[in-house]
Amino acid sequence: MIAVNGTEPQNPLIPSNTNENGGGRIVDRLFAGLRYIDAGGALHDEVAQSIDTTDQQHYRIRLQPGWTFSDGTPVTAHSFVDAWNFGALVTNAQLQSYTYGPIVGFADVQADPPRAQTMSGLKVLDDLTFTVDLTAPTIDFRTRLAYAPFYPLPASAFRDMKAFGQHPIGNGPYRFANGDAWQHDVQLSLVPNESYKGGRPPRNTGLTFVFYSNFDAAYSDLLADNLDVLDTVPDSALPVYKKDLGDRAIEAPTAQNQWIGMQGNLAHFTGEEGRLRREAISMAVDRAQIGQKIFHGTRVPARDFTSQDLPGFNGTLPGSEVLQYNPDQARRVWAQANDIAPWSGKFEIAYNSDGGHQSWIDALANSIRNTLGIDAVGAPYPTFKQLRDQVVHRTIGKAFRYGWQGDYPTMLQFLEPSFLSTSDSNDSDYRNPRFDALIAAAEAAPDEQASWQLVGQAQQVLLHDLPVIPIFDYVNAAGYSKRVTKVVQTWNGLPDFENIELK
Structure with a gap:
């Protein structure tokens, strides 16, 4: 078994309800979708034999025959359609339900109460074929088919979804190890799935995700060869990790960012007063100095709400000056907010x-x-799960650090989950019809260049409203032990788990 770092998943391992890193890296090993993304960010068909469309709106999808889940039951068209319908239905309260938004009938299953139990845009033609009708052309729909909410589920999942999430049965390259595979708050072990038929077969005998309370402990274990792969070197080790690890040190840009968020119920951060305070705080942060002194250049100042490592990135958008350190202007803007309502209390920033x-x-x-x-201070929470639970349930009562690590390589994938009015992952409670309309136009654009231009316009709306404060983009620092080889960092900063080999 190869030991890799991780964190306790926030929720049971259901693909449509997993939107955080600890659970995501495990779900992506347990399930195989219609497509998958390789280490370099290129897309390949996986369960899909063909995905045909002439207009980016109407799709006919044919599955490869012979796929099964790890319990031997077949993967069929219903496995996908039923999973997507479950994920979209409002009464199931899935965190990733927004991803099904383009499908015809999504509005009906999201109504309160729902006007339908299934989306009318999904039709099963036979065991291996189904069709998908979208409300409008969607430029990245074929790309998002590699994303976890679009994974299939076996029929057994729907009998008790909560229990299924504790011991999921997937069709991916790995399955749960026999026995006590998931030791909560300690570790989770996976072994190769013998029935997997796709293009990312494991080159190892299994993975153990070790849930560390901090990266310093993980780094110590890495140096002692008790941990095989660490995807985030702690800032305390950044000055020495290349010397410590030699050619086992990894450093590369990744599609990952860091924000400071605030929710709609936070005092002094609503309306125009809140917008001005967020703008002032943004210009009060010396991102370059913090990135250099603490992270030794492995964090770079954010220039937008996506990532500098993504296709179409534009670091000079009009309005992006609010992301630059400007203490005099920050104080002027803070005074304007005080004219609306005088500041009181302390500014707390929650982190795990x-x-x-x-x-x-x-x-x-x-x-x-x-x-x-x-009075500005950090507010520590012991674990990521504890922090996320309070964010999701709107009980955090303070600013909080969060961000996005790409699930598929488009700027839209960074913007839609966090800022669309219809997204259950919209942790800042942001609502702006102008932004929603521009994102819809970007999805319906005839080509990537036109889409990127509209994404830029949508980001200009965000730069004015500042629902969150972008802080850093990542240049990720990672490393591996003397026991393993073939360790590669993928486009979004995670290890290429399937291809890690023991020496």
């Missing part, structure tokens, strides 16, 4: 202690405190 965030959050709070003259 098991993610190696204390140093940069403390530095960010210091930059805000020194610039604006307010």
